[in-house]
Amino acid sequence: MNTSLMIANRQTFFGPGSLRELLPLLQGNPLPTLLFCGQSFLQGEAWQALESGLAPLLTGTEIVRHEASPQEIDAWVERWRGKVHRVVAIGGGSVLDAAKAFATMSQHPLATLRYLEKVGDTPVTGETLPLIAVPTTAGTGSEVTQNAVVTDKKDIRVKASLRHANFVPDVAILDPELLKGTPDSILACCAIDAFTHLFEAYLSSKGNLFTRQTALSGLRAFVHAWPNLNRTDQAGDDAREQMLLASWLGGASLSMAGLGVIHGIAGELGAIRDFHHGEVCGRLLLPFLTLLADEENAQQQTLMSALVEELFPGFTVPPARLLTAWLKDNAITPFWEAPPSLSEEEVSWVLARANSKNALVNYSEAQQRFMIEEAYRVA
Structure with missing residues (x-):
């Protein structure tokens, strides 16, 4: 492009x-x-x-x-x-x-x-x-x-x-x-929304060097900020400033390159349940990274290796697994725990309308179901 x-x-x-x-x-x-x-x-x-x-x-x-x-x-x-x-x-x-x-x-x-x-x-x-x-x-x-x-x-x-x-x-x-005093759960769930915007735009089929460098700048800011968002010292002030930058760059990135399957599901789920949108994205992100670890798309593999080398130089763990571990290990609150429940009817409703948006891979209904069932309790 x-x-x-x-x-x-x-x-x-x-x-x-x-x-x-x-x-x-x-x-x-x-x-x-x-x-x-x-x-x-x-x-x-x-x-x-x-x-x-x-x-x-x-x-x-x-x-x-x-x-x-x-x-x-x-x-x-x-x-x-x-x-x-x-x-x-x-x-x-x-x-x-x-x-x-x-x-x-x-x-x-x-x-x-x-x-x-x-x-x-x-x-x-x-x-x-x-x-x-x-x-x-x-x-x-x-x-x-x-x-x-x-x-x-x-x-x-x-x-x-x-x-x-x-x-x-x-x-x-x-x-x-203006972010001072925000509850940890809101700080974390909003931040993971920013990460998802940046990450999906970075991996977008509509992306190019310009859009990916914009997203990468935001991801660097996110990595700096994620572990320290709720601190009350100078490190916390710096983190909240960096995350505000990451959020702005995420908005710019999605405007240029679009989003992927996480938002393809999250948007439909948001039409029927009163879940915090950022939390939905975060819960879906983790199983998406599991899919990503096994995905053989050559362009996606190349982009993931370049991304993790930029953010975590000298990595030895497979990129998607490294990201999963780092996000969990450095989160100020475990947003992925205690998942709410969805009915099978709700899951089917979402899957009938969800799509992969601008992802490099067209994720199947079975793969999308895997993401939902890993993120939520399906009754």
């Missing part, structure tokens, strides 16, 4: 304390602004420090409690259409995706489902409101991707995207201080 498109923010602020850039950005260009955030943000120190300056600049606030449904997005649009001209999103991936979806649908006349991938019948136009994205977790990379994920678990059971290059947030503010 000879060409690639780099998707990136028009402006990115990075580093400890960079949240302080938000108020000057808003004050320098006064517009009616809607804030999307999580309830936990409004109860935290960052909001306390910002509130007196930020609140007068806002037309309103919407609280995002989970992955947004089409109906919730439509309700926000009905409430705010024509009343706001800019959006600020401060939160995890669900918050950022909800804000991106609202910014887009507020500029489109039809209901969200009409535009949604997999089920819609109308293409998006690319019209959207300007958006400032401030992630408070390091995993999804939504602050730099061109898609807004929308989930309907009740009616049509679908997890899909609104997607256009114009939907990349205009501004990203990446402040690792």
